[in-house]
Amino acid sequence: MRQRLLVGLPLVLLGAFYAFLTTRIGVGVADGGPDETARLLVPKAMLLGDLLPSGYNPVTVMNWPEYPYSGNYSYAFYPQLLGAYVTALFMFVARVLGAAPVWQLVAARLSSAAWGVAGAYFVGRTVRECLGEARNGYAYGAFATLLVGFWPQYAFISSYVNNDVVGTAGVAMLVCALVLGIRNGWNTRPCALLAVGIVVCALGYLNTYGFILAAIVTFVWTCVAQHESDWRAAARPIGLTALACAACTFPFFGVNLVRYGDVIGSRVFEEQHLAWVAQGNEPLMRPYGESFWSLVLLDPFVSSTLQSFVGTFGYMSVTLPDAVRYFYWGTLLLGSGAFVGSAWLRRRCCSARWRILVLSLLAGAAITVALHVWRTLNADYQAQGRYIIGLLMPWCVLAALGIQRIFGRHSVALVLFAALYAVICVATFAYLMWHFAWPGIFVGSQDYLAMVIP
Numbered sequence: 175m176r177q178r179l180l181v182g183l184p185l186v187l188l189g190a191f192y193a194f195l196t197t198r199i200g201v202g203v204a205d206g207g208p209d210e211t212a213r214l215l216v217p218k219a220m221l222l223g224d225l226l227p228s229g230y231n232p233v234t235v236m237n238w239p240e241y242p243y244s245g246n247y248s249y250a251f252y253p254q255l256l257g258a259y260v261t262a263l264f265m266f267v268a269r270v271l272g273a274a275p276v277w278q279l280v281a282a283r284l285s286s287a288a289w290g291v292a293g294a295y296f297v298g299r300t301v302r303e304c305l306g307e308a309r310n311g312y313a314y315g316a317f318a319t320l321l322v323g324f325w326p327q328y329a330f331i332s333s334y335v336n337n338d339v340v341g342t343a344g345v346a347m348l349v350c351a352l353v354l355g356i357r358n359g360w361n362t363r364p365c366a367l368l369a370v371g372i373v374v375c376a377l378g379y380l381n382t383y384g385f386i387l388a389a390i391v392t393f394v395w396t397c398v399a400q401h402e403s404d405w406r407a408a409a410r411p412i413g414l415t416a417l418a419c420a421a422c423t424f425p426f427f428g429v430n431l432v433r434y435g436d437v438i439g440s441r442v443f444e445e446q447h448l449a450w451v452a453q454g455n456e457p458l459m460r461p462y463g464e465s466f467w468s469l470v471l472l473d474p475f476v477s478s479t480l481q482s483f484v485g486t487f488g489y490m491s492v493t494l495p496d497a498v499r500y501f502y503w504g505t506l507l508l509g510s511g512a513f514v515g516s517a518w519l520r521r522r523c524c525s526a527r528w529r530i531l532v533l534s535l536l537a538g539a540a541i542t543v544a545l546h547v548w549r550t551l552n553a554d555y556q557a558q559g560r561y562i563i564g565l566l567m568p569w570c571v572l573a574a575l576g577i578q579r580i581f582g583r584h585s586v587a588l589v590l591f592a593a594l595y596a597v598i599c600v601a602t603f604a605y606l607m608w609h610f611a612w613p614g615i616f617v618g619s620q621d622y623l624a625m626v627i628p
Contacts, residue, residue: 192287195333207334217262246446252439256377290332293343318574326485341379347371384541388534483559509573
């Protein structure tokens, strides 16, 4: 019973918190979720009968009343439609139950809450697998769930419609699957979880593709090592996992190739925006335009991204108090520092399998950051931490393992710190709602609902 409570109670707390935030996050510049309008248009098209919507479908094209067809933006150009399908499912259930449009929007946002809870669960599961019951693994697994779940930016993206939270859940699944496979061998369960994680990342969010590559390299390497370099024995789990991933993802990439001649969708997305600009409209996507070194050393890009990684809400208009950001960064860095010096890490690094896992995850994180920087330099300047929020998942695993080294079996101290961590997050959002007068979605959202709800 104690173990079930340690697994379930943090998830219930997070679910309740995210559900509350879905009603308090508004639809304006200060209190709204970035890109939520354009994201909602894709499930809207699905509910209207277009089950595989095209970016050329007018329903999926961004259309603000004051700026008709703003930028020709349509997220249906991308093959990453998994989040839209889950959102459409939640909205469909709400419609069947007779919910009003405002509650259909709440249902759409609850799909993100479900992804957020799932991601937090797999972070906790990873820590439990690393520590085991003998080292109070369930307690620190619960702490890891809270560590990621009450991270302010993570809580925010878990409470409105976006693809960032889908990608973070996929990264958490990948990390958990890799730990399970290395620790227990690549049997059916870790292979299945790895396949699900790859599919969720591939059809969830483009910025998580670095972690897909890291997971594939680690999986193949450790699977072959597990079978003592017997390629025939390793070929079965590798082949079946690859087949499952291909069957679920290739149709979407194939449709993109046939429709647009663009497997990923980024090129046609930008082309449509440039066509809109050619009509005499103001460009809404602007690359940085200067050198990499200027971006990193002279521009506030790095500091703004780090600030937003902890929490900058609305359309980059609502920032957390400095003390709150320092507390969250301090927690993450303290745990990471303790992990680097831990005996657990030194023992694991004696094994080549664990070394390749650590190096692959570092490479995946580096690729994620590189994709963000490349897009800023060449496509659209966006100093937003949510584009690299996938890094939070393995980072919180490391931080929780490091904090285990600090607190050990002092359960009272751990509970008090976890409670403080969660309370600061909840209190911060309460302060923002009061200070910036967030009205929620029940006030003044009629025009918005008419645009995004079928």
